[in-house]
Amino acid sequence: MAEFLQIEGVSKSFGPFQAVRNVSLSVAKGEIFSLLGGSGCGKTTLLRMLAGFEEPSAGRILIEGRDMAGVPPWARPVHMMFQSYALFPHMTVEANIGYGLKHEPLSVAQRKDRVREMLDLVQLTPMATRKPHQISGGQRQRVALARALARQPKLLLLDEPLAALDKKLREHTQFELMEIQERIGVTFVVVTHDQEEAMTLSDRIAVMDKGQVQQVGSPTEIYEYPVNRFVASFIGAITSFEAEVTARAPGTLTLHVPAFGQEVTTREADFAPGAKVTLALRPEKLVISKTRPPGNAVQGVVKDLAYFGKDSLYRITLASGALVQAHAVNQARGVAMVADWDDQVWLSFDPSAAIVLGG
């Protein structure tokens, strides 16, 4: 059985500009799938092609095995939640939610029931007779969700669903969204530029850049095992160094890192000795200590530190002048932090914590 949503070699150009280049993805039924990337990476264009507002220049889109080419937006089993919510300003909340239902073979009573059900789902029953400008931003977002879900689509597209909300509301809404998705089991395709949002919401993420998919995987895979420098730097903070492979043995790889002025060992990766690679280190994978620990360690001076309460961020200058970011969790209460400004410290990391990337 084919996947629920299949995107096969889809490209889209606007004149000479190629917004989406040869993208192939498959999404399983009931999954929350995110398209993550910066502005202009083609994620929104891809979403609009799924909704039917744009036709692919090349490639095919299949939903449950059915080719969507030439199927207009109003005939697709797909609904979209717009970034601006796009609520109809002249209609009440009720009428907004019920709008799509007039195309369904339902009796008036059934339609009313469905609207009531949706209002209940997003907890907006007391707001039913208000107009969109009479409710708050968070409530508008929920009306938009209810409206998109009212016709029970097979696939729901969400364009930056949380971007218009403030930070506090966003966290709350995020979990609400996941809960609703779990309850009704609709497949979600979410477009977002916010990596945190993508990480918490999604089952799987496709990281996009310049119209191409860079990596597809679970949040953990993408964070811990990025396949290239773009993905590594786009998701989370990271410090990268140029390096050269000096030896490869079963299980380990030895790299010479000019910025460290020494060699380090990492897990084995598919690079031959002499290959130019990038060594990437996440701040929380680095351990700061006053004395030299065994294994990979490099010495530096604390240049800057920021205390966040639960943890601290250190910026450490190495002898070569390179700057490294490191996170330290403040485990004990009231105890002085591991290091202070201008302290000489050792940065160490486990061979398995280092990310080795080509180029």
Next chain:
Amino acid sequence: MNRRPTFLITMLGFGFAFFYVPILSMVVYSFNASRLATVWGGFSTKWYVSLFSNKQVIEALTLSLKIALVSATLATILGTLAGIALVRFTKFRGRTLFSGLVTAPLIMPEVITGVSSLIFFLLLANWIGWPAQRGFTTITLAHITFSMVFVTTIVQARLLQSDRAIEEAAMDLGSRPWQVLWDITLPVISPAILSGWLLAFTISLDDVVITSFTTGPGSTTLPLLIWSKVKLGVTPDINALATLMVLVVGLGVVIAGIAMNRAEARRMADERLAYRAQG
């Protein structure tokens, strides 16, 4: 620092005087008992009485209103469609030419529009025998052609402001394009359509130039009547007639203003309510 406001206020005073002193003097002299328009002979309302017993004036007023109603309505329908086409269909053949043609009458001298309408009607009468006579139909048609432009401009501006996504959302929810037009686009731009209609109505109601080219025997609109009467000398009943028109237009503006203020106040109260609901 003090000089600038004084200067500005003086200029403002001159500006207002420039606009309103003529109108004010006209209003005052409409209550003049004297037959001579420029000599004050005491207060009287007799010109108003004579105005309403003047069959010619009443007929001209009725004709003007009829023409204004019909032309404004048709111009609004055509102008709205043209506005939607220009904003929403960005890629049709000859779009630039079409948009130029639609807005050209805005800058075209009225005399040119009038003369060309007249020549067109004459040629048409020659070829197909219609319109056999100029009058209500020809005036109305000419009014539609030039007032439509104003409706198009207003509707276009409103559409450019509105969020395209709400139309896409309706389409996404299963509506075909014509249904989207009816359910979403038209209601959303209805204030613009209404103000377009009002503008077309007023333009038609007070037009002299184009009307005088396209009118025929027996079809005298109110502005034409005033124009022809003034040629024989300004009489106080013209003052009375003009005062009534000012009164009607003024009332319209005031009522529209109050309605808009009310709507604004309601909207703001609603928004406060929404924020309270959020907090």
